Amino acid sequence: MQTNPLYTHKSIRKYKQQPIDDETINKIVDAGIRGSNTGNMQLYSIVLTTSDDVKRELAPAHFNQPMVTSAPLVATVCVDVNRMSKWCKVSNADLAFNNLESFITASIDATIVAQNMALAAEEEGLGICYIGTTTYNPDMIIDVLKLPKGVFPLVTLTIGYPDETPALTERLPAAAIVHKDRYADYSDSDIKALHAEKEANPLNKKFVEENHKENLAQVFAEIRYPRQTSEAFSERLVETLKKQGLM
């Protein structure tokens, strides 16, 4: 049986009521910090929340997904140019990291931290879930976690010992994802062929039925990620990035 988490990741949303000891948490953090990062500037911070009160305050920002309060550990991985800015200030150096380029660079680094943490946790027998709502309501998370200017919550991981064993989710065939040497754009018939297996998946067919749509693409575009919501979240994201001095 394949158990390497690189090949067997499943999001875990139900956790045992069993705390994670400090040694294990330190190991997870260490894996995060050892990840590759731009110029070794480490433009990120990790907020580890174990307090039930703080988790309850965070929950509404994540649309009250139950993992946020039921997981023993909630890790919010943030873009952080605040620490670097303060270091430059005490060192009489003029830092210009208040722009989108620096934010994107730091976002890549912060995500590498998060993914190393996720894999380290899984190697320790823990289960994790990426909470995609972090960038939908960043302003609410900033308030709860008291993030100063220069800090932005990018990725949230809920972590705990698994209390469920979900199946591996389907993926598009590698041929849909991989391009040889240069990008080969898709014809309409390529697109149909590459999505055929996904559309035939029984779980996905059930989604289409339950949502009274003609096909799976409509469920994504019109039910799960509708235009109005998508545009409203994006406006709030831009406002928050500006407010945090990152754009």
Add this chain to the structure above:
Amino acid sequence: MQTNPLYTHKSIRKYKQQPIDDETINKIVDAGIRGSNTGNMQLYSIVLTTSDDVKRELAPAHFNQPMVTSAPLVATVCVDVNRMSKWCKVSNADLAFNNLESFITASIDATIVAQNMALAAEEEGLGICYIGTTTYNPDMIIDVLKLPKGVFPLVTLTIGYPDETPALTERLPAAAIVHKDRYADYSDSDIKALHAEKEANPLNKKFVEENHKENLAQVFAEIRYPRQTSEAFSERLVETLKKQGLM
């Protein structure tokens, strides 16, 4: 000896002239694709470049860093809403992913793909280097790789069998990175204490001397990432994101 790449990553910039077989490449890609992603939409593409001609064309975009032409494999991991948009179009669904929120979400997913690929490569005995210049000259990479609207080059990995054994680079102490429950902002004396070890590092002291600066922070802020360059790159990034329909 610790050999788990989660804890032992070192950027490898010199490679043996030994190609990587298809089975190994497929394994690396498979690890990428198995990573967690938002809504299982897989808003990414992987361009695998092995052609010497295409690598030579890519090199200027990466400021002619030698790894781009000397590595047997160059993987450009891209944000891709083009494939999803085309799927929605052939499915008569109205998709609204032409905004910064969708770009950031897809960036997180694409970076998880890249980091899983990096770790899988390292598990196979390969060495990798993240090429941070990808978001500096995205327009040049878009031209070379023929990336259509909706696709943006986010992360480049050069991959090959190591022909060097560099030392582990230093990191800030975990106390500088980790916050308990909520963010605890740094005082000036915290900042100085948390950076003391980094500043005392002999390699870093050499950087300061060579660059005729007073301290390490000035090397970062004024030599490596000066304001004018940072702001010029950011302007180009914003223009390119708009041109690709991602902002």
